[in-house]
Structures are given as structure tokens and as C-alpha cells.
Amino acid sequence: MIPMDHYRSTAHELLEKISAGQASARDIEESLKARISQTDPRVKAYVRLAEQNSSDCAGVATKSGPLAGIPIAVKDNICTEGIETGCCSKILGGFKPPYDATVITRLRAAGASIIPSKLNMDEFAFGSSTENSCFGPTHNPWDLGRVPGGSSGGSAAAVAADEAIMALGSDTGGSIRQPAAFCGVVGLKPTYGRVSRYGLIAFASSLDQIGPLTKDVHDACLLMNVIAGPDPMDSTSCSSQPPDYTRSLVQDVKGLSIGIPKEYFVEGMDPEVKEIVREAIKKIESLGAKTKEVSLPHTQYAVPVYYIIATAEASSNLARFDGVQYGLRSSDKRQITGSKLIDMYKHTRGEGFGPEAKRRILLGTFALSHGYYDAYYLRALKVRTLIWRDFKNVFEECDCLLTPTTPTPAFNIGEKTDDPLQMYLSDVLTISANLAGIPAISIPCGFTRAGLPVGMQMLAPAFKEETLFKAAFTYEQATPWHTMKPKL
Amino acid sequence: MNYEPVIGLEVHVQLKTKTKVFCACPTEFGKEPNSQVCPVCLGFPGSLPVLNKTALEYAAKAGLALNCTVQKYTKFDRKHYYYPDLPKNIQISQYDLPISKDGYLDIEIGGRTKRIRIKRAHLEEDAGKLVHHENASLVDYNRTGQPLLEIVSEPDINSPEEAYEYLTSLKSIIQYTGVSDCDMEKGTLRCDANISLRPAGTKGLGVKSELKNLNSFKAVREALTYEIERHEQVITGGEQVVQETRLWDEKTGRTISMRTKEEAKDYRYFPEPDLPPFEWTEELIETIRKTIPELPKARAMRFMKEYGLQEADAKQLTCSMQAADLAEKTMRAYPGANKKTVVNWLIGPLASEANARSLQWHELGIKPEDLVELIGYVDSRQISNLAAKAVLTEMIDTRRTAGLIIKDKNLAQISDESSIEKDVAAVIAENPKVVEDFKSGKSNALMFLVGQVMKKTKGKANPQVVGDILKRRLQNA
Numbered sequence: 001m002i003p004m005d006h007y008r009s010t011a012h013e014l015l016e017k018i019s020a021g022q023a024s025a026r027d028i029e030e031s032l033k034a035r036i037s038q039t040d041p042r043v044k045a046y047v048r049l050a051e052q053n054s055s056d057c058a059g060v061a062t063k064s065g066p067l068a069g070i071p072i073a074v075k076d077n078i079c080t081e082g083i084e085t086g087c088c089s090k091i092l093g094g095f096k097p098p099y100d101a102t103v104i105t106r107l108r109a110a111g112a113s114i115i116p117s118k119l120n121m122d123e124f125a126f127g128s129s130t131e132n133s134c135f136g137p138t139h140n141p142w143d144l145g146r147v148p149g150g151s152s153g154g155s156a157a158a159v160a161a162d163e164a165i166m167a168l169g170s171d172t173g174g175s176i177r178q179p180a181a182f183c184g185v186v187g188l189k190p191t192y193g194r195v196s197r198y199g200l201i202a203f204a205s206s207l208d209q210i211g212p213l214t215k216d217v218h219d220a221c222l223l224m225n226v227i228a229g230p231d232p233m234d235s236t237s238c239s240s241q242p243p244d245y246t247r248s249l250v251q252d253v254k255g256l257s258i259g260i261p262k263e264y265f266v267e268g269m270d271p272e273v274k275e276i277v278r279e280a281i282k283k284i285e286s287l288g289a290k291t292k293e294v295s296l297p298h299t300q301y302a303v304p305v306y307y308i309i310a311t312a313e314a315s316s317n318l319a320r321f322d323g324v325q326y327g328l329r330s331s332d333k334r335q336i337t338g339s340k341l342i343d344m345y346k347h348t349r350g351e352g353f354g355p356e357a358k359r360r361i362l363l364g365t366f367a368l369s370h371g372y373y374d375a376y377y378l379r380a381l382k383v384r385t386l387i388w389r390d391f392k393n394v395f396e397e398c399d400c401l402l403t404p405t406t407p408t409p410a411f412n413i414g415e416k417t418d419d420p421l422q423m424y425l426s427d428v429l430t431i432s433a434n435l436a437g438i439p440a441i442s443i444p445c446g447f448t449r450a451g452l453p454v455g456m457q458m459l460a461p462a463f464k465e466e467t468l469f470k471a472a473f474t475y476e477q478a479t480p481w482h483t484m485k486p487k488l
Numbered sequence: 489m490n491y492e493p494v495i496g497l498e499v500h501v502q503l504k505t506k507t508k509v510f511c512a513c514p515t516e517f518g519k520e521p522n523s524q525v526c527p528v529c530l531g532f533p534g535s536l537p538v539l540n541k542t543a544l545e546y547a548a549k550a551g552l553a554l555n556c557t558v559q560k561y562t563k564f565d566r567k568h569y570y571y572p573d574l575p576k577n578i579q580i581s582q583y584d585l586p587i588s589k590d591g592y593l594d595i596e597i598g599g600r601t602k603r604i605r606i607k608r609a610h611l612e613e614d615a616g617k618l619v620h621h622e623n624a625s626l627v628d629y630n631r632t633g634q635p636l637l638e639i640v641s642e643p644d645i646n647s648p649e650e651a652y653e654y655l656t657s658l659k660s661i662i663q664y665t666g667v668s669d670c671d672m673e674k675g676t677l678r679c680d681a682n683i684s685l686r687p688a689g690t691k692g693l694g695v696k697s698e699l700k701n702l703n704s705f706k707a708v709r710e711a712l713t714y715e716i717e718r719h720e721q722v723i724t725g726g727e728q729v730v731q732e733t734r735l736w737d738e739k740t741g742r743t744i745s746m747r748t749k750e751e752a753k754d755y756r757y758f759p760e761p762d763l764p765p766f767e768w769t770e771e772l773i774e775t776i777r778k779t780i781p782e783l784p785k786a787r788a789m790r791f792m793k794e795y796g797l798q799e800a801d802a803k804q805l806t807c808s809m810q811a812a813d814l815a816e817k818t819m820r821a822y823p824g825a826n827k828k829t830v831v832n833w834l835i836g837p838l839a840s841e842a843n844a845r846s847l848q849w850h851e852l853g854i855k856p857e858d859l860v861e862l863i864g865y866v867d868s869r870q871i872s873n874l875a876a877k878a879v880l881t882e883m884i885d886t887r888r889t890a891g892l893i894i895k896d897k898n899l900a901q902i903s904d905e906s907s908i909e910k911d912v913a914a915v916i917a918e919n920p921k922v923v924e925d926f927k928s929g930k931s932n933a934l935m936f937l938v939g940q941v942m943k944k945t946k947g948k949a950n951p952q953v954v955g956d957i958l959k960r961r962l963q964n965a
Contacts, residue, residue: 205761319577368756
């Protein structure tokens with residue numbers, strides 16, 4: 001008889017069960033499959049679900065390694081050899097990468113298995129709600145009428161709905177942390193350069209990082225232990241070896257100095273969110289941490305700076321989707337102009353990209369255009385330096401920062417789709433960490449009266465993930481939030 | 489009014505690294521299409537470039553050889569344009585911080601030296617190759633991602649001839665550094681030219697055209713000559729030159745318009761975020777500088793001084809490093825004080841043999857000591873000059889030494905008078921009319937008689953000895 005509730009467990013619990021002979025890779029896989037077929041028709045965290053049956057988990061039981069027997073769910077923008085990877089965009093339809101991303105190679109080497117259906121996301125990670133997916137939106141497991149956040153909405157929803165043990169997402173301006181907060185799970189954006197980007201289909205190269213979405217802090221450490229570290233295939237990866245992150249799993253924040261940036265309690269912030277995060281601050285103080293108000297004076301520029309740099313890089317990174325080598329090539333033979341080649345480009349890109357991708361390509365192309373570069377891109381780079389300096393200064397007086405992850409809890413599906421600017425502003429609290437390249441974590445810190453999860457964000461100096469893990473673990477172990485499950 | 493052409497050249501040389509500039513694919517020429525590719529050079533989603541340090545060092549070495557300053561801080565930029573041979577529709581290049589800048593190259597023109605300034609030399613990745621068929625175009629990505637050094641001159645060139653000299657000199661210098669083959673046929677050297685006219689003696693710049701599809705140095709010279717005339721006709725006809733890119737058509741000997749300025753592209757350069765900037769240390773620059781060999785001009789000067797060569801000979805011997813190496817080793821190995829003998833052999837018979845085989849001297853497989861041995865046989869009159877040329881051909885074909893060939897073919901020259909006397913007597917007897925001519929003062933009659941004796945001895949007699957005997961006999965008769 002197979003105990004079928006493995007899907008509810010964390011990876012560290014399952015690893016214990018496996019070593020105690022109470023679970024096998026096959027059991028876990030079966031349990032997860034059953035759960036997915038039961039709940040995913042409503043949650044829609046996965047895309048290309050038919051692929052689920054072509055699982056590569058067979059034989060995984062014989063594997064060894066720190067994650068042996070644990071299935072990993074992967075966002076649709078991380079390349080998996082032979083498994084369709086499409087950034088939830090029509091333009092990459094049918095694309096099966098001939099190679100694994102470095103994080104996937106490392107996970108396989110650690111004994112983990114890769115779930116062959118990928119996780120839903122906003123097309124090319126452009127969005128904060130997973131509504132910009134060519135497969136349609138993912139639904140928040142806590143309230144199916146609401147968004148799971150984005151762009152890693154599929155990753156967060158799958159973990160929250162117990163449809164995944166642990167998942168990989170990517171974070172360019174909050175794409176791991178915001179959905180983690182909306183879905184009540186743990187999400188970490190590592191320091192820029194800590195995790196290899198090789199095989200991550202680029203959105204904004206100077207901001208993107210792959211990171212874990214997990215059910216608790218312990219699992220985030222386990223996943224980071226495998227995926228972090230130098231990679232010769234990524235020139236921007238840091239050459240230093242990462243520490244063993246599980247050593248940060250100690251309940252001790254005594255003497256930890258936590259800054260509370262006043263600019264992060266923004267106007268228009270949901271009063272319930274504010275109240276819940278204030279409670280969390282009191283809680284962590286009661287555990288021994290010292291808090292003080294600090295200031296990051298250039299915070300207000302983060303969103304405009306981000307939308308210049310990120311769109312400029314995106315317009316460049318997405319230039320390669322042209323119908324020549326892979327993905328969609330328009331069969332439309334109508335000529336727009338006199339030349340056939342340019343028609344192929346125009347029809348392919350016109351049909352292949354969704355409206356948000358087009359908007360960002362246009363914004364970025366404009367920002368890099370002759371005569372505008374200095375006024376937009378170059379100026380944005382300068383302000384980015386000021387934002388980086390804000391953090392450098394503030395970390396001279398505290399060890400880490402604590403803020404809400406989002407100004408509001410999960411919003412309704414369709415609520416912000418007509419107003420891109422409102423959508424962009426939902427990233428206001430998470431964007432700065434990407435601009436500064438520093439690590440940031442979101443962990444659950446309570447629920448609204450309507451039963452929606454609220455997340456708190458902690459930020460630390462570059463390569464100080466350990467500080468985040470230690471503080472987050474201490475808070476998590478003293479609170480019940482991470483044990484709560486949505487009713488599905 | 490007289491017009492003065494103002495010309496600037498953009499030269500691309502492919503650097504001879506074993507692997508491509510941003511991935512580990514091999515760079516061998518002439519392989520099966522798309523056999524030397526990987527996700528990185530194919531620009532697949534998620535792939536990232538990693539800089540080949542050797543390409544960077546080669547680029548710096550070429551820059552230093554062209555008297556450029558290597559910049560302490562260098563970075564890469566993305567240049568955007570859509571074309572199927574560019575898989576990312578992005579070319580990784582360098583915009584505002586090229587590896588090296590502010591160099592120069594001195595050319596010899598009309599017996600004087602002229603300095604052509606070099607604006608910059610930067611590293612970038614090559615594009616692929618399009619193969620056009622009737623109903624489809626195919627792309628070969630083997631060349632995609634090969635390292636290119638783009639060398640941009642200032643508009644200091646004022647005639648097609650100067651452009652030709654600049655290119656010849658540039659090619660020679662780069663070849664000496666060993667960082668590129670600079671072979672236009674294999675596309676490892678490519679050249680675009682910018683040309684405009686201005687009233688002679690003025691400083692401003694006229695409207696330029698950019699010339700492409702220049703497939704040889706000769707084509708550069710011809711296209712520029714054509715374009716100068718075209719500009720002149722436009723201007724003297726009272727019209728304005730249009731700024732445009734034009735293609736050279738070798739068959740018709742004309743340039744044709746490709747695109748005008750209005751269609752010029754906005755490349756939207758911005759710093760390549762996937763490659764961190766590179767900082768040079770003074771130490772590394774000096775290490776690279778030390779690897780630059782003696783360059784052609786300096787070597788020619790030294791040949792003149794050290795071996796007493798004429799300027800023209802010295803220049804010819806030093807045009808390629810391998811040829812100059814062979815020449816110098818041969819001159820050193822040759823015991824005689826007058827090196828002219830060796831030089832004549834090199835630029836004479838050896839050069840003809842090389843031309844006949846479409847090779848360079850050093851590719852003939854002739855070792856300096858072998859050549860010196862051969863010349864030695866001629867000097868000591870053991871074989872005739874004529875026979876020696878045949879021996880050289882044989883040496884190249886069979887890779888055997890001169891001594892062995894002479895022995896095998898019994899080519900040793902007969903200088904022993906007694907054995908020649910008999911043949912001389914016979915020739916005199918057989919040609920009474922010519923003998924009369926000689927006696928009546930026709931000097932070329934002697935040449936004919938010598939030739940006849942040579943024929944009888946199958947070329948083995950020493951012609952000088954034959955001549956001496958003939959003269960003695962005929963004058964005494």
C-alpha cells in the first residue's frame with residue numbers, strides 16, 4: 001500500500017522518509033501526479049500537462065545525491081534538454097532545447113528528477129500576474145478568482161497547492177518574491193551572480209536570477225545548496241564557492257540589526273498588509289532582533305529606472321526570435337513591404353508575441369534609439385548606481401532590511417490587465433533588490449481577514465543569503481504561517 | 489577645379505584562434521556546413537557568451553603592432569540588426585571603448601613615406617554565411633562567432649594607389665604578428681572603403697559613399713578609381729553626391745547603389761550585459777608587446793644594412809615573415825660575402841617555382857642548407873646555371889638533395905679540357921660557315937658554336953671552358 005499524501009510534504013521531510021525507507025522516488029512521483037490531476041485543472045499551474053506522462057523519473061530511485069528522489073518543477077523559461085521550453089510564448093512554440101540549463105544539470109547530478117511539464121508564467125516573464133501567458137492565467141490556490149502573482153505564478157501556485165514539492169522560478173523585478181507572497185510560500189531571489197543564468201531564457205540579463213520557491217526556509221536552503229555556485233558558462237556568475245546554506249538553519253536572531261526602510265510603507269498600501277507586517281516586525285523583535293527605521297532615499301526612482309533598463313535589455317534579448325532557426329515561423333505569405341525577408345520577421349513577431357511583450361520591446365527599442373540613449377538608458381544606469389549606493393549606505397548601519405513584499409494581497413484576475421502602469425507598480429517593493437543585485441527573500445507572515453496570504457520581504461547585502469535564511473528560519477519556526485494549506 | 493579624393497578603409501581580419509570568440513567551437517575553414525556550431529554561437533535561447541582570452545590577446549597584439557594604444561579598460565557592446573546570418577540579430581562588438589586606438593602605419597608612396605593614422609581596432613564576432621538557391625536561402629553558421637578584428641583608418645588616404653599600399657602593408661604587419669592569415673580568398677581579410685572628394689587643398693569633407701564587395705586589393709584599387717571618376721562627374725555636372733552604400737561589381741567594373749543614408753540603420757548599441765568589462769594590467773600589455781616579432785619594415789632595413797641588399801630586394805624578401813625567415817637563414821648559411829648570389833636565386837628561380845605552384849617560398853619544402861648546397865655547386869662550376877635550375881625543380885618535386893640529383897642524373901659539369909676538345913673539334917668541322925662568320929668578326933657566331941658543343945655534351949660541359957677552347961682554336965687557326 002502506498003501512502004498517497006507525500007505530495008503534502010516538504011523536500012526535507014521526504015528525504016527523511018526516503019532514508020528511513022518510508023518513501024521512494026516512485027511513491028512521491030505517483031502521489032504528486034495524482035495530486036496534479038486532482039487540483040491542477042482548477043489551479044492551472046502547469047503547462048503542456050500531457051508531457052507529465054512522459055516522465056523521466058523512471059530509474060531515479062537508484063540515483064544518489066542530496067536531492068535523490070525529489071521531483072523538481074521548473075518554470076517555462078529554464079531550458080530542459082529535450083523537454084519543450086517556451087516562456088509561455090507562442091513564438092517559441094515547439095522549441096525543445098538541445099541542452100540543459102546549468103541549474104538543471106546540477107539538479108540532475110544531485111539526484112533530483114525534473115518534472116517534464118513546465119510551470120506557467122507571464123510570457124517571457126513580462127508581468128506580475130501570470131495573466132500574460134499564451135496558455136491563459138494560473139489561479140491562486142487560496143482564492144481561484146485571484147491571480148497567483150507573477151511572473152513565476154505557476155511556480156508559486158504549484159508549491160502552494162501541493163502540486164510541487166519545490167520549484168524553480170526566476171526573478172527580474174520581483175518575479176519570485178511577489179508570487180511567493182501572493183501564494184503564501186517561501187521565495188528567494190539570490191544575489192546577482194550567485195546562481196548561473198546559463199540556460200535561463202533571458203529577459204533582462206543584468207537583473208535576472210534563478211531562485212527557489214519552496215514550502216519552507218529549510219527547503220530553500222536545500223535547493224540553493226544544489227543550484228548556487230560558479231559556472232564557467234556564465235561570465236557574470238561569481239567565482240567564489242557558496243557556503244552550506246543549511247548551516248543557517250538556526251533559530252537565533254539575538255542582536256540582529258534589522259532596518260525598516262520608511263519608503264517601503266508606501267502610500268496606497270493596503271492597511272491590512274501594513275498591519276500584518278507591523279505585527280511581524282514586533283514578532284521578530286520579541287525573538288531578540290533589534291529594529292530601527294532607515295531610509296533608502298532613491299526608492300521612488302526604482303520603478304522608472306527598472307522599466308528603462310529591463311525593457312532595453314529585453315528588446316535586445318528578444319531580437320533573436322525571428323522565425324529563422326526555431327519556434328514559430330509565420331506561414332502568412334502576405335507581403336507587407338517589398339522584401340520577403342522582412343515580411344517573415346514582421347509576420348512571425350507580429351503573431352508570436354503577445355501584447356505585453358510587444359509593449360516592452362517597443363519601450364526598450366525606443367530607450368536605446370539614437371538620440372534617446374543618453375536621456376533614457378544612460379541616465380537610468382546612473383540612477384541605478386544611486387539606488388545601489390542607498391543599500392550600501394544602509395547596510396553600514398544594519399544587517400538586513402525588512403519590508404512588506406507587496407503593497408496589496410493577491411488581486412482579482414482581470415483587475416489590472418487594462419492598466420499596465422498599475423500592474424508595474426505592484427513590483428514597487430521588490431524591484432530595488434534586482435537593481436542593486438542584492439539577495440531578498442519573501443516568507444509568509446500572516447493572512448488577511450479574507451484569507452489571503454501576506455508576505456514579508458527581507459533584504460541583505462550581496463552574498464549574505466545566510467543572514468536572510470537565519471532570520472527567516474527563526475521567524476518561520478516561531479509562527480504557524482508556513483504550515484497553513486489552501487482548501488482545494 | 490581639381491578634386492582630391494579622401495579615403496578611409498575599414499578592414500576586418502579574422503583572428504587565428506583555435507576556438508570561436510565566445511564559445512568553444514573549432515574555427516577550421518572549409519568544414520561541412522553547420523558542423524562547427526553549439527547553442528552559444530547559434531544564439532539559442534538561454535545561451536551566454538564567454539570571452540576567449542586568446543582572441544583578446546591577439547587583438548591587442550595586432551593593435552600594438554599597428555602602433556595603437558591598448559586601452560586599460562575595455563568592454564563589449566551589442567549592435568542590433570536583423571539578418572539571417574546573425575543568429576541573435578545582435579552582433580557582439582565594441583562601441584565606445586575599443587581594445588586599441590590611435591595608431592598609425594607608414595606607407596611608401598612615390599619614393600616618400602606617408603603616415604596613415606589608425607583610428608581604432610576592435611574585437612567582434614563574425615556572422616554566418618548565406619547560400620542562395622533559386623527558391624530558398626540556406627545559412628551556414630560555421631563562421632558565426634569567429635573572432636574578427638576591425639581596423640578603421642582615419643581618412644588620410646588620398647589615392648587608390650595609397651589605399652593599395654596601405655592594405656599591402658597592413659596585411660604584411662598582421663601576418664608577421666601571427667594573429668591572422670589575412671587571406672582575402674578565404675575571407676580572413678575583408679575590406680570596405682569610404683570615399684569622398686573635396687576641392688584640392690581644402691580641409692572639409694565631401695559627401696561619401698561606402699564601397700562594399702571588394703574581394704581583392706586590386707578590386708579596392710579599381711573600385712576607388714571608378715568611384716572617384718563617378719563623384720567627379722556628379723560634381724562637375726552640378727549635382728550633389730548622395731550619401732550611400734555601393735556594391736562593387738567586378739564583372740562590369742562599376743559600383744551599384746545598395747542603400748542610401750535615409751535607409752541607414754540605427755544599431756542601438758548598448759553595453760553587453762552578459763560580459764563583464766575587461767581591465768588590462770600594464771604587465772599583461774607588456775608581455776604581449778614582447779611577443780611581437782621584428783616587423784617587415786625594420787627587417788628590410790636590417791637586411792640592407794647587414795647583408796648589403798638593395799632596397800627593392802630587401803622589401804621583396806621581407807613581405808612575409810616565413811619568406812624572410814627562409815631568406816635570412818639561407819643568407820647566413822651561404823659562406824660567400826656577396827649575398828646578391830643568394831638573393832638572385834630567391835627572387836629568381838625559387839620565386840618562379842613558387843609562382844608556378846601558387847605557393848610561397850617557404851611552402852616549397854626547400855631548406856636553407858639545401859639551397860646553399862645547390863648554389864655551391866654552381867659557384868664551384870660543378871654544374872651549369874641551366875642544369876642547376878632543373879636540379880631545383882627536382883629538389884622541390886622529390887625532396888632530395890642537390891648532390892644526390894646531380895650524381896643520379898650525371899649532371900656534373902665537364903671542366904676537363906681534354907674531354908671537351910674532341911667535341912669542339914667536331915663542331916668546328918661541322919660548321920665551316922659559322923666559323924667563317926666568327927673570323928669575320930661576328931661575335932654571336934661564337935655563342936652559336938658554344939651552344940652546339942653544349943648540345944653534344946648534353947649540357948654538362950662548362951660553357952665558359954668551351955668558349956675558351958673555341959676562341960683559342962679559332963684564333964690560332
